[in-house]
Amino acid sequence: MLKKIVLGLCLATVSASVMFSVTAKSKPSLVSEMQAYMVKTNAEGKEFRQPAKQTEPGSILEYNLSYTNQMEKSLSGLVVSGPIPANTSYIGRSAKSGVDADLLVSIDGGANFESEPVYRQKRMANGKMETVVIPAEKYTNIRWKVKQPIQGFGKQLYSYRVKVK
DSSP states (O other), X not given: OOOOEETHHHHHHOEEEOOOXXXXXXXOSEEEEEEEEEEEEOTTSOEEEEEOSEEOTTOEEEEEEXXXXXXXXXXXXXXXXXXXXXXXXXXXXXXXXXXXXXXXXXXXXXXXXXXXXXXXXXXXXXXXXXXXXXXXXXXXXXXXXXXXXXXXXXXXXXXXXXXXX
């Protein structure tokens, strides 16, 4: 029997590095929302998505993140971050954004971020140093450094995929 993974913990770990302007009588200036979808293929081979409640090893999940500006004034400096949850692995080059943003990934739990793919120097059995590509399955976090502001009452969308182990 395949072990089922409850997505609530995965969803709770996604975060955004943003500043909120909140007072006791006002609403946040920036509202974020995240949804998880199971990615499936129909009989004709066409991909479709359905809301994810539980999943099993081998399943593909797509995380969709949206950020909505609740003010008339533009908001800039948005950094959108999402972890690669435990028991999943990032699907390389699956991250997408509806706006101009630099995509960065981490292989060390979010301490450092760099462009995809990640390269490292490795000493080979013959003693020579070679540049190797760190596989996307080793990524622990993903981040977009957004280059354009969210316009007043505007919305920005981001997504990435993981495979359940």
